[in-house]
Amino acid sequence: MNDMTRPDFDKPRVVGQRTPRIDGEFKLTGRAGYTGELHVDGMLYGYPVSATIANGVLESLDLDAARAMPGVVDIFHHGHFEALHRSPNSMAHGDMVNEVRLPFEDERIYYHGQYVALVVAETFEQARAAAQRVVAHYREERGAVVSLLQTEAEGTLQESAGSSRGDPEAAFGGAEVKVDSTYHIAAESHLQMEMHATLAEWRDAGKRLVVHESTQGVFFQRNAMARVFGLAQENLEVISHYVGSGFGNKLFMWPHSVATAVAARMIGRPVKVVLPRQQDMTSGGNRPASRQRIRLGADRSGKLTSVIHDSTTETSLVHQYVDTCGSATPSFYACDNVSTSQRVLEVNHGTPCPMRAPGEVSGIFALETAMDELAVALEMDPVELRLKNNAEQDPASGLPWSSKHLDECLTSAAKRFGWEQRNPAVGSMRDGDEIIGYGMASCTWSAGRQPCEARVELRADGSLFAACGTQDIGTGTYTIVAQAVAELTGAELSRIEVKLGETSLPAGPLSGGSMATATVLPAVAAAVRDALDAIKEVAVGSGGAFEGSDADALSAEAGGLTDGERRVSFEEILETSKLSSVNGQGSAAPGDERSEYAFRSFGAHFVEVRIDPEISRVRVARVVSSIDIGRAINPPTARNQVEGGIVMGVGMGLLEKLDYDPRDARLINANVADYIVPTHADAPEIDVELLDYPDFKHNEFGGRGVGEIGLTGVASAIANAIYHATGKRHRDLPITIEALLASS
Amino acid sequence: MDDSVHSRPRVPETLGTQTLNFTLNGEPRTLDVAPNAVLLDVLREQLGLGGTKKGCDHGQCGACTVHVDGQAMNSCLRLAVMCEGQQVTTVEGLARDGELHPVQQNFLECDAYQCGYCTPGQMMSATALLNDERIGTDDASVKEAMSGNICRCGAYKNIVEAIQKSRVQLGHDATRKEGAA
Numbered sequence: 001m002n003d004m005t006r007p008d009f010d011k012p013r014v015v016g017q018r019t020p021r022i023d024g025e026f027k028l029t030g031r032a033g034y035t036g037e038l039h040v041d042g043m044l045y046g047y048p049v050s051a052t053i054a055n056g057v058l059e060s061l062d063l064d065a066a067r068a069m070p071g072v073v074d075i076f077h078h079g080h081f082e083a084l085h086r087s088p089n090s091m092a093h094g095d096m097v098n099e100v101r102l103p104f105e106d107e108r109i110y111y112h113g114q115y116v117a118l119v120v121a122e123t124f125e126q127a128r129a130a131a132q133r134v135v136a137h138y139r140e141e142r143g144a145v146v147s148l149l150q151t152e153a154e155g156t157l158q159e160s161a162g163s164s165r166g167d168p169e170a171a172f173g174g175a176e177v178k179v180d181s182t183y184h185i186a187a188e189s190h191l192q193m194e195m196h197a198t199l200a201e202w203r204d205a206g207k208r209l210v211v212h213e214s215t216q217g218v219f220f221q222r223n224a225m226a227r228v229f230g231l232a233q234e235n236l237e238v239i240s241h242y243v244g245s246g247f248g249n250k251l252f253m254w255p256h257s258v259a260t261a262v263a264a265r266m267i268g269r270p271v272k273v274v275l276p277r278q279q280d281m282t283s284g285g286n287r288p289a290s291r292q293r294i295r296l297g298a299d300r301s302g303k304l305t306s307v308i309h310d311s312t313t314e315t316s317l318v319h320q321y322v323d324t325c326g327s328a329t330p331s332f333y334a335c336d337n338v339s340t341s342q343r344v345l346e347v348n349h350g351t352p353c354p355m356r357a358p359g360e361v362s363g364i365f366a367l368e369t370a371m372d373e374l375a376v377a378l379e380m381d382p383v384e385l386r387l388k389n390n391a392e393q394d395p396a397s398g399l400p401w402s403s404k405h406l407d408e409c410l411t412s413a414a415k416r417f418g419w420e421q422r423n424p425a426v427g428s429m430r431d432g433d434e435i436i437g438y439g440m441a442s443c444t445w446s447a448g449r450q451p452c453e454a455r456v457e458l459r460a461d462g463s464l465f466a467a468c469g470t471q472d473i474g475t476g477t478y479t480i481v482a483q484a485v486a487e488l489t490g491a492e493l494s495r496i497e498v499k500l501g502e503t504s505l506p507a508g509p510l511s512g513g514s515m516a517t518a519t520v521l522p523a524v525a526a527a528v529r530d531a532l533d534a535i536k537e538v539a540v541g542s543g544g545a546f547e548g549s550d551a552d553a554l555s556a557e558a559g560g561l562t563d564g565e566r567r568v569s570f571e572e573i574l575e576t577s578k579l580s581s582v583n584g585q586g587s588a589a590p591g592d593e594r595s596e597y598a599f600r601s602f603g604a605h606f607v608e609v610r611i612d613p614e615i616s617r618v619r620v621a622r623v624v625s626s627i628d629i630g631r632a633i634n635p636p637t638a639r640n641q642v643e644g645g646i647v648m649g650v651g652m653g654l655l656e657k658l659d660y661d662p663r664d665a666r667l668i669n670a671n672v673a674d675y676i677v678p679t680h681a682d683a684p685e686i687d688v689e690l691l692d693y694p695d696f697k698h699n700e701f702g703g704r705g706v707g708e709i710g711l712t713g714v715a716s717a718i719a720n721a722i723y724h725a726t727g728k729r730h731r732d733l734p735i736t737i738e739a740l741l742a743s744s
Numbered sequence: 745m746d747d748s749v750h751s752r753p754r755v756p757e758t759l760g761t762q763t764l765n766f767t768l769n770g771e772p773r774t775l776d777v778a779p780n781a782v783l784l785d786v787l788r789e790q791l792g793l794g795g796t797k798k799g800c801d802h803g804q805c806g807a808c809t810v811h812v813d814g815q816a817m818n819s820c821l822r823l824a825v826m827c828e829g830q831q832v833t834t835v836e837g838l839a840r841d842g843e844l845h846p847v848q849q850n851f852l853e854c855d856a857y858q859c860g861y862c863t864p865g866q867m868m869s870a871t872a873l874l875n876d877e878r879i880g881t882d883d884a885s886v887k888e889a890m891s892g893n894i895c896r897c898g899a900y901k902n903i904v905e906a907i908q909k910s911r912v913q914l915g916h917d918a919t920r921k922e923g924a925a
Contacts, residue, residue: 020852027860028848030795030835034861037794045789124785125778193799193807193861193896244797244861245897277800474859474897636855640899644858647898672804672894679891683900 010694014486014493015701019634022498023242023478032242035214036197036274043199044073046120046263046273047127048256049134050283054112054348054665055144061117062135069133071126074267077117078104082262087224087253095223096252098285099351101318102228103255103262109138110317111350112666113282118259120271144348144665148289148314149184155312155345161324163396166337168295171306175297179373183294183366184732186657187314188287189675190355194244195280196254200261201270208235209265213257215240216250216473217510222503224253225261240501243473243511247648248354249285250473251512256283281670286658288314288323288352290362294370297337302380302388304335309367312343313359316351320344323352325363328444328712330396331600332367333389338396348665354512356648357445357708361715365652365733368441368716373729381424382720383414386442386604394598402593402697405628406442406602409691413626414440416687417606426727437609437725443627443713447599447695447704448515451589452523453506456485456531459581460574464491464559466527467499470508470520475707476637477516483633484521484701488528491559491570506585514601514705517633521701522588531584532556535570538577545573588699597697601704603627605646607684607717611725616740620650620684620718627688627709630695631702642688642710649714651678657734766827768793769837777824784808784819787834795835795864799894806893809865810834816872818892835864838871846913847871850906858897866893870907874914881911 026032051058063075074080081104087097103115116136121127145151172178199212209231215221218238226233243250256273264271275284290313297306311325326340357364375382390407393400414420422438423429429436457465466485472478482496499505506527509519536551538544539561545568546554546561554561560569574581608622623646632638655676659668669675688710694702719730722740730739761776768791777786784801787793787810796819799807803821810819811833838845844852847867857863869890873879879889886904895903 021855023860024852024857025844027857027863028835028844028851028867029839030793030864032860033794034797036798037788039789039792123778124789125781129780191896193805193859193894194797195799243859244799245859247896274798277802474857474861476858637858640855640858640897640902643901644898647900648896671802672800673802677894677896678898678900679894680887680900680904681891683887683898686901 012487014483015633016631016635018636019479019483019493021476021479021637022482022493023472034194034242034244035199035212035240036194038199038212040199040201040270043270043272044120044122044267045124045127046118046260046271047131048115048259048273048275048279049117049119049131049136050279051109051112051114051116053109053138053140056109056138056140058107058109058116059137059139066119066130066133069126069130071122072130073120073122074263075117075119075134076104076259076263078107082266084228084258085230087227093223094220095227096220097224098252098254098353099319101255103259111348113279113350115255115259115283118263120263120267145346146662146665147347147660148291148312148345149186150662153345155343158322158342158344161322161342162340163330164339165330168306168308168337168339171337172295172297172308175305176300177298177374177377179294179296179370179377181294181370181373181731183292183369185290185362185365186733187289187349188355188652188656189281189658190247190249190285191672191675191677192245192247192249195275195277196250196256196284197274198257198260199270199272200264202265206265209261210237211257211261212239214243214250216243216246216471216512217252218471218501218503219469219507220251220510221253221257228258229261238503240471243471245474247356248358248512251354251510254284277672278670281675282667283350285353286350287355288321290323290325292325292363292366294366296370296374298374298378302378302385304333304389305337307333307335307338309340309363311341311363312345314347314349314352315344316349317346319351321352323362324359325366327363328360329363329367331391331394331598332444334391334395335389349660357712360445361712364443364712365716368713369719369731372439372720372723382440383410383419386410397598399596399598402597402599403630403693403695404602405691405693409602409604409626409628410442412689413604413606413624416689417624419606427725433614434610434612435725437611437721439717439719439721439724440604440606441713441716441720443603443605443709445514445601445709445712447518447601447698448513449590449699450509450515450519451587452508452519453587454520454523454527455506456524456527456584457581458531458535458570458574460571460579462495462571464489464496465499466496466524467505468508468520468524469503469505470516471501471511473511475511475516475641476634477511477520479637480517480633481520481524484524485528488525489556489559495559514707514709517703517705518699521633522699523586525700526586526588527584529584530586531582534582534584535573536561538579538582539573541577543577545576593697599698599704601627601629601709603709605713605717607721609718609721609725616737618654618722618735618740622685624687625689626691628691628693629706629709630698630704631692632690632706633701633703635690638706639688639690641706643686645710646686646714647678647683649711650682650684650718652733653715653718654734762825764825764828766829767831769833779825781824782820783822783824783827786824787819793834793836797861797864799862806869807862807865809868809893811868811872816869835868838867845871847906847910850909854902854906854909856902856906857899862893862895866895866903869893870910874907874911883908
């Protein structure tokens with residue numbers, strides 16, 4: 001007999017169906033509490049003071065004027081701070097941080113924006129006013145490393161971040177057709193709408209710390225803070241109910257959180273710090289600039305014979321961050337001779353960190369632009385070139401793909417885009433005064449999964465409750481958890497309450513790497529099944545609603561249990577047995593399938609650019625994409641993420657660039673007007689198709705995650721379209737008006 | 745709206761305060777504010793109305809958009825004392841009698857957001873532009889008019905769809921055609 005509690009996930013009722021966000025009303029009415037707007041009794045406001053030089057020494061701080069300002073409670077700095085310990089910074093132990101150096105640890109200045117003091121006052125206005133009265137005296141030193149893009153320095157080779165198979169150098173040497181190009185990408189800002197924010201409150205006479213943080217990982221922050229403050233994990237709670245997005249820079253803890261918690265403990269009152277946008281940009285993470293050389297070798301038919309991908313990215317002087325650009329390259333194309341290498345160069349910038357599709361998005365820009373160059377050299381259609389080199393199994397591991405439909409993505413998107421109307425001759429397509437360019441690129445992101453725990457309660461008031469210590473950063477996690485519970489119990493979505501974003505809940509994963517969906521839902525499903533087993537036991541027990549029945553003969557239906565003839569609701573079953581609730585615990589983790597299959601999503605973007613040659617203006621008019629992410633648990637929110645990735649790709653391709661002053665490495669454009677991101681008017685017409693091939697080898701729900709893949713490949717498709725329109729190959733991002741002018 | 749759960753930090757007298765009389769979401773309010781207090785911070789920190797968001801504090805992102813006498817404005821660029829005698833509407837004042845405003849309802853149905861942080865500002869700009877006869881009704885005009893509101897999640901397509909659906913429901917097209925005739 002079938003286990004009736006296991007629904008047929010080939011024919012789900014709720015999973016895979018359009019479901020408005022269950023947290024939507026809170027967000028739309030202003031009732032969703034993001035960290036920066038929370039208040040607790042007795043709370044003070046902190047305002048950081050940050051370095052105005054990028055290289056040198058903090059010689060002294062004049063604090064008298066600031067201390068005399070109304071409402072100022074205390075000012076923290078190198079000479080007035082607690083002695084703490086660094087976090088071990090281990091991914092495996094869940095205590096990784098974004099910057100291992102503690103705030104105010106020494107008086108050396110390593111980057112513009114580094115915190116030199118934290119002013120704490122009764123009101124926000126008072127803290128801000130006093131922070132502006134702090135006078136710092138620096139001894140600035142020459143020799144700041146301004147940027148990877150402004151030096152010939154090679155950086156340090158990272159042996160563990162490279163790979164090699166076959167004999168790529170020999171194969172490249174003997175190749176019939178070659179491409180050898182170097183690409184540069186400027187540093188980018190995450191520019192998440194909600195700045196980093198911390199509210200720290202010590203309880204029980206300074207023994208217990210409660211931290212509200214806008215974070216993509218409450219457990220990582222808890223573990224790191226436990227190490228830094230020498231506290232037992234049980235005495236720390238990190239809470240993050242709503243996150244104004246993160247894109248990677250809220251995965252791990254930053255020094256402002258430590259400074260806030262220290263201030264709260266030393267003063268004995270709660271302290272809230274919301275980073276001003278300028279500090280968020282200088283000191284709250286960035287995507288490091290990259291320099292990449294790609295060498296492709298092919299035979300005359302277009303078959304790749306060699307791929308060599310050598311990358312260098314930036315890190316700061318206080319933390320080692322490796323933005324591995326070549327991580328997708330060994331798996332991308334069927335080719336016997338492939339190598340990747342990665343170097344890292346220290347620069348006088350705030351510490352870089354993962355940013356949406358970290359490393360790979362930079363690498364795919366270079367690889368997919370090089371593929372377009374190869375197609376031109378071969379006089380071959382770029383779609384045909386990609387189909388010809390499609391990897392039928394993962395060439396990096398030799399394992400079969402769990403599920404791969406890149407060929408369908410390429411052909412389907414090409415058809416919807418109208419690729420067959422493309423005249424391959426450069427500059428041949430025009431509409432009035434505008435030159436039209438068509439370009440395309442493939443995209444990809446690995447499909448990971450982590451261990452996870454969850455808890456589900458069925459309650460006598462008719463509600464169902466699901467909890468997991470992961471976060472919803474805007475991707476729709478609250479809603480898909482509710483969908484999973486509804487799917488397995490038949491209950492109405494409106495009866496399901498979901499709690500996320502607390503370390504008091506069962507351990508959940510980071511909201512990052514496109515892994516949350518595949519990680520969390522199987523644990524939630526296990527918890528639901530456990531709760532159903534519990535309520536069946538109640539129902540068949542003495543005085544129960546199905547007294548004397550066989551528990552195995554009962555199944556969940558419409559928010560109750562049925563024996564096939566009679567359905568009794570969960571609340572009635574609980575009432576009958578005088579219980580308030582039953583509880584289910586669940587855990588799930590990746591298993592043997594990880595050594596049997598390779599897991600990765602693929603897709604394709606097709607882009608139309610329109611260029612006005614009179615003023616060198618380029619606009620992305622249209623993007624048509626087909627993406628294979630397995631099953632979309634909630635298609636509108638999944639599609640929304642891909643569309644958002646495409647918009648961010650327009651920024652990466654044409655607009656976004658952190659500008660560091662070549663004289664002294666100061667960040668010039670640390671504000672939302674001078675660091676340009678796409679607005680409504682920049683957003684192209686977007687047509688996204690999500691293929692529907694559930695990947696049950698990855699997890700029982702069939703979803704592979706969707707956060708990163710939409711961004712990858714977009715900038716390359718734009719650059720390739722600009723080449724088609726102008727004949728000029730742009731290998732540096734962003735492709736600014738200045739760059740277009742220089743090439744015209 | 746019940747904001748009793750929020751503690752209200754007292755403004756110490758040493759800084760000096762000024763009394764502000766204005767109408768907030770339809771309710772007359774009197775409060776003491778610091779002369780250097782910005783409307784955005786007074787809403788978020790003094791009144792506990794966190795729906796109006798801080799995204800840049802420089803008038804560059806639009807997350808703090810409110811209506812002042814019916815006009816969309818960046819509340820981060822406005823001292824609170826400048827609102828004397830004015831009508832201020834925030835996102836908390838959009839829904840009436842527990843019923844979502846059509847713009848809110850369409851944002852929900854069109855999934856016109858992700859993280860939700862820019863959303864109040866987007867909706868305040870949207871409701872203002874739907875009443876602004878200077879702004880064309882086509883998508884391009886709406887996109888141009890909405891370009892002061894940045895959405896880093898990139899939900900622009902769905903936001904424009906939600907605005908245009910609201911336009912139809914609110915009957916603005918009909919009203920404006922009559923007005924033009």
